[in-house]
Amino acid sequence: MDVRIAADQHGQGRLTTGRIMRTKSMWGVPPSRFYRLLRNVEAAFPARSLSIAILGCSDGKFVLPAARRGHQVLAIDIDQVALFGGKKPGIGGEVWMPGLVARLQQEKLHHRVDVVQADFVEGKPAQRAAHLAVTSGSIQYSRNLQHSVRAIVASIQSFVRPRGYLYIDYMLPMEQKHRERENFFARGALHALFPATEWHVLYDRVLPPLLEKAHVDNPVDHFHHWGHLLARRQVSPARRPRSDRRGGP
Ligand SMILES: C[S@@+](CC[C@H](N)C(=O)[O-])C[C@H]1O[C@@H](n2cnc3c(N)ncnc32)[C@H](O)[C@@H]1O
Numbered sequence: 022m023d024v025r026i027a028a029d030q031h032g033q034g035r036l037t038t039g040r041i042m043r044t045k046s047m048w049g050v051p052p053s054r055f056y057r058l059l060r061n062v063e064a065a066f067p068a069r070s071l072s073i074a075i076l077g078c079s080d081g082k083f084v085l086p087a088a089r090r091g092h093q094v095l096a097i098d099i100d101q102v103a104l105f106g107g108k109k110p111g112i113g114g115e116v117w118m119p120g121l122v123a124r125l126q127q128e129k130l131h132h133r134v135d136v137v138q139a140d141f142v143e144g145k146p147a148q149r150a151a152h153l154a155v156t157s158g159s160i161q162y163s164r165n166l167q168h169s170v171r172a173i174v175a176s177i178q179s180f181v182r183p184r185g186y187l188y189i190d191y192m193l194p195m196e197q198k199h200r201e202r203e204n205f206f207a208r209g210a211l212h213a214l215f216p217a218t219e220w221h222v223l224y225d226r227v228l229p230p231l232l233e234k235a236h237v238d239n240p241v242d243h244f245h246h247w248g249h250l251l252a253r254r255q256v257s258p259a260r261r262p263r264s265d266r267r268g269g270p
Contacts, residue, residue, distance in 0.1 A: 044124040046082035047109070047116075047237040055083060055155075058251070059090065062153045062186050074151040074180045079103040081121040088133040089127070095151070095180075096121060096134050097141045099164065105136055112240045116120030142168050142176045154180040154187050161192045161204050166197040170203045174214045183256045187220075193246040195230060206248060215252050225250045 051137040062071065071092045075083045080103050081169075088094050097105055098121075099176040106120035137144070139155075142165065156177055159165075165173055181187045191206050192199070199205040212225045230246040 024036065025175060025255055041128050044085070044119070044127050046080050046085070046124075047118055048082040049236065050080055051083055055086070058153070058155075058186070058188055059087065061180075063090075065184075065186075069152075070151040071184075072150045074154040075160075076154060076156040076177055076180065078121060080118055081124050083155055083157065084121060084134060085128060085130060088130040089128070092133065094134045095137065097137045097139055097144065098139050101138060101176065104136055110176050110240050111237060112235045114234070116237065141180075142173050145176075145179070146167045150182055151159050151180045152182065152185045154185070157190045158187075158192065160189070160206075161199075163201070165204050166202065170206070170210075171214060173204070174211065178215075178220075178242050178254070181254045183254055187250075187252050187254070189246045190248045191250070193227060193248055195244055195246050208248070211248065211250055215250075219255055221255060223251045223253060 033119045039247045072095070073087045073092050074095040074096050074097070075081075075087070078084050079100065081096065084094050084096045098105075101107065102109055102120065104120060104121050105250075106123055109118045110116075121134075122131075122136055125134055125136070141159075154177065158179075160170070160173055168176075177189065178187060189211065191211055193208065194200045194202070194205040207225055209225075212222055215222050225248065226249055227248045229244075230244050233243055233245055235241050
């Protein structure tokens with residue numbers, strides 16, 4: 022289902038003499054590594070408005086920074102409230118989340134973003150179009166237990182065009198109940214789903230466990246153990262010259 026921007030009574034757009042007020046994601050601001058990644062992908066595909074897919078976009082923490090730089094963004098999430106606004110559990114009880122669509126309207130960026138309410142594992146992209154696909158903290162959601170991690174990762178990978186980049190941040194298990202779930206990755210398990218014939222894994226870093234402040238959807242301080250993987254899709258073997266097919270990246 023391709024739900025394009027619709028009027029939203031909860032938008033709080035405030036225009037000041039010609040300047041558009043920036044809105045904020047309730048998930049906070051992107052880390053500096055995201056801006057570094059954008060700059061590197063822009064350098065790899067110069068002089069273009071890039072096609073960027075954010076899978077599990079919520080209210081647009083990564084969507085708006087990409088759209089503000091002039092890129093065309095495909096923003097997919099299953100969560101109606103995150104996309105269109107509504108109540109969420111917050112630190113002191115329920116809070117109002119304006120949602121991605123309201124933020125885009127306020128910043129007049131809706132022409133740059135296709136907002137799609139869908140399961141990104143089930144929806145098949147029409148073509149492998151993205152110069153960059155990003156998914157952040159989404160794979161471990163319990164709704165994804167209905168799919169094997171192999172299917173989840175294959176689906177995420179399918180959004181990326183040849184020579185395009187894929188960035189995933191993922192959770193490693195911290196408790197016994199996580200260890201029983203395939204969608205919390207043990208060290209190296211995600212990397213193993215990136216065959217060298219198709220992908221060049223540029224890094225797969227596991228950071229020490231981190232205390233995170235309470236945030237929307239998780240209103241108490243808590244620990245997470247994050248991994249970060251960046252890979253680049255190779256040109257498909259079928260399209261490489263015959264002399265080039267045997268060697269790895
Ligand atoms: C941790 S939140 C996103 C926060 C993130 N830091 C951001 O703002 O981009 C992960 C999001 O992924 C979404 N999600 C998880 N699995 C999904 C799936 N299979 N299809 C669509 N959305 C999914 C959840 O609904 C949630 O909004």
